[in-house]
Amino acid sequence: MDLQGKTALVTGGNSGIGLATARLMLAQGARVAITGRDRAKLDEAAAELGGDVLALQADLTDPAALERVARAVGDTFGHLDILFANAGISGPTPLGKTTLEAFETILRTNLTSVFFTVQSLLPLMGDGGAIVLNGSVMREIGSPGSAAYSATKAGVTGMAKVFAAELAPRGIRVNTVIPGATRTPIWTRGARAGATIDATEKAIGPRIPLGRFAEADEVAKAVVFLAAASGITAAEIVVDGGATGAPWGAPIFRA
Numbered sequence: 001m002d003l004q005g006k007t008a009l010v011t012g013g014n015s016g017i018g019l020a021t022a023r024l025m026l027a028q029g030a031r032v033a034i035t036g037r038d039r040a041k042l043d044e045a046a047a048e049l050g051g052d053v054l055a056l057q058a059d060l061t062d063p064a065a066l067e068r069v070a071r072a073v074g075d076t077f078g079h080l081d082i083l084f085a086n087a088g089i090s091g092p093t094p095l096g097k098t099t100l101e102a103f104e105t106i107l108r109t110n111l112t113s114v115f116f117t118v119q120s121l122l123p124l125m126g127d128g129g130a131i132v133l134n135g136s137v138m139r140e141i142g143s144p145g146s147a148a149y150s151a152t153k154a155g156v157t158g159m160a161k162v163f164a165a166e167l168a169p170r171g172i173r174v175n176t177v178i179p180g181a182t183r184t185p186i187w188t189r190g191a192r193a194g195a196t197i198d199a200t201e202k203a204i205g206p207r208i209p210l211g212r213f214a215e216a217d218e219v220a221k222a223v224v225f226l227a228a229a230s231g232i233t234a235a236e237i238v239v240d241g242g243a244t245g246a247p248w249g250a251p252i253f254r255a
Contacts, residue, residue: 004029007077012087013043016184020216066120079122093148110152164234173233175226180240209242209249
């Protein structure tokens with residue numbers, strides 16, 4: 001997975017899977033730009049990563065912010081080889097208790113902005129580039145109260161295949177990573193504020209064949225593989241410990 005001399009943009013690169021991916025790409029020799037909405041967290045991530053990192057504060061639901069990101073990446077790197085569209089949010093949207101604003105905020109962040117992120121950065125990408133979108137097993141497991149989030153992740157995987165078809169003439173590959181439960185701060189934010197990752201993993205782990213959450217670094221390795229795998233497009237790599245592919249292997253079903 002040698003990325004020597006490559007340039008990459010990781011949206012939502014200031015924490016979790018995005019931060020782990022940026023770290024791995026740097027270790028593989030890439031020059032990396034990251035985005036984040038929170039200036040303090042972005043600065044902290046940039047300091048942790050060190051190296052040749054371009055840290056850009058941006059709310060990617062804002063078209064003007066996307067334009068600024070594209071301009072900054074172009075001015076700094078000149079071109080873009082790899083785009084990991086990772087930025088996203090979660091939040092409960094149960095039937096009967098969800099406002100239009102709450103529902104559409106998740107759609108706009110997780111789906112609409114992914115489309116426009118790709119569209120905005122595409123002019124910087126030469127033939128043979130690589131795009132990876134971040135999906136989720138939530139697209140298919142029917143978790144109550146997650147209609148908006150699950151819909152966006154189903155949409156991302158469908159959209160990736162369309163992108164792959166559209167960009168095939170240019171040799172630009174588009175693939176999706178599908179994380180399951182992963183040890184990231186998403187488990188302690190918003191409606192889950194006050195919870196701990198360890199307690200959540202203890203509750204959910206028995207439903208996962210490998211018996212644990214994935215580490216962010218494990219998802220990052222799948223992202224970097226897809227970015228470097230020159231013969232793969234319109235594909236998915238699921239990193240969920242077997243939860244969707246072999247659910248009956250979970251500890252709760254073992255004799």
